[in-house]
Amino acid sequence: MFRGLSAVNLDAKGRLAIPMKYRQMLVDLCAGRLVATIDTEERCLLIYPLHEWEVIQAKIEALPSFNPSARRIQRLLIGHATDIDVDANGRILLSQPLREYAQLEKETILLGQGKKLELWSKDLWNSRRDDYIAEVNAPEVLPDELLNLSL
Template sequence: MFRGLHTINLDAKGRLAIPTKYRETLAELCGARLVATIDTEERCLLIYPVNEWELIQAKIEALPSFNPVARRIQRLLIGHATDLELDSAGRILLPQPLREYASLEKESVLMGQGKKLELWSKSLWEDRRDEYLDMVSQPEQLPEELQSLSL
């Protein structure tokens, strides 16, 4: 559903324009309603169509409440989850706490990841991408599942 890398700009109010190629899909899938939350492993944001997020949230809520790791994940992901809606210009307004978490400034990268989008600071993404490329070039770093993958 979502794929590709888009360099985008945040305006002074923290709004970003969703690429045109995604707008129609989002309108059909979820009435242009989205949910953004933090990624617990990277300093980026995860943006889901609201219907996809509801499936994920149900799974997160089903985790055992007496498991401290599960509770932390619930607090982080659900606690930061923020409803967003595309305005008439195809923009979303990102709240300051989410922008701060992901170190978002003017230049950002919106990356399609199948059923979700990731939003990165452009400079952080470029650093991380280079690290990932270095790791991939070392076969001993690849999980067994990926060693047999043919592209």
């Protein structure tokens, strides 16, 4: 569904134009209704079509609330989840807390990840991408499924 990398500028009000290649897909999939939340492992945002997020939220809510790790995930992911709509100009408005968490400024990277999009600060993405590329040469950290994948 979502794949590829797009450089997108964030304006001073926190608005971001969704790339044309995703706009019609988002209208068809979810009438432009999205949910953005934080990634608990990286300083980026996760952006889901509403119906995809609802499946994830139900699974998160089903986790045992007396388990400290599960409770942490519930608080972080659901607590930061924000409904956003694609406007008539194909833009979304990101809240200040989400922008601050992901350290988003003008230059951002929108990264397709199948059923969701990730939104990164350009500088953070470039640094993390370089880290990922450096890790490729360490096969002991790759899951067995990747070691057997032929490209």
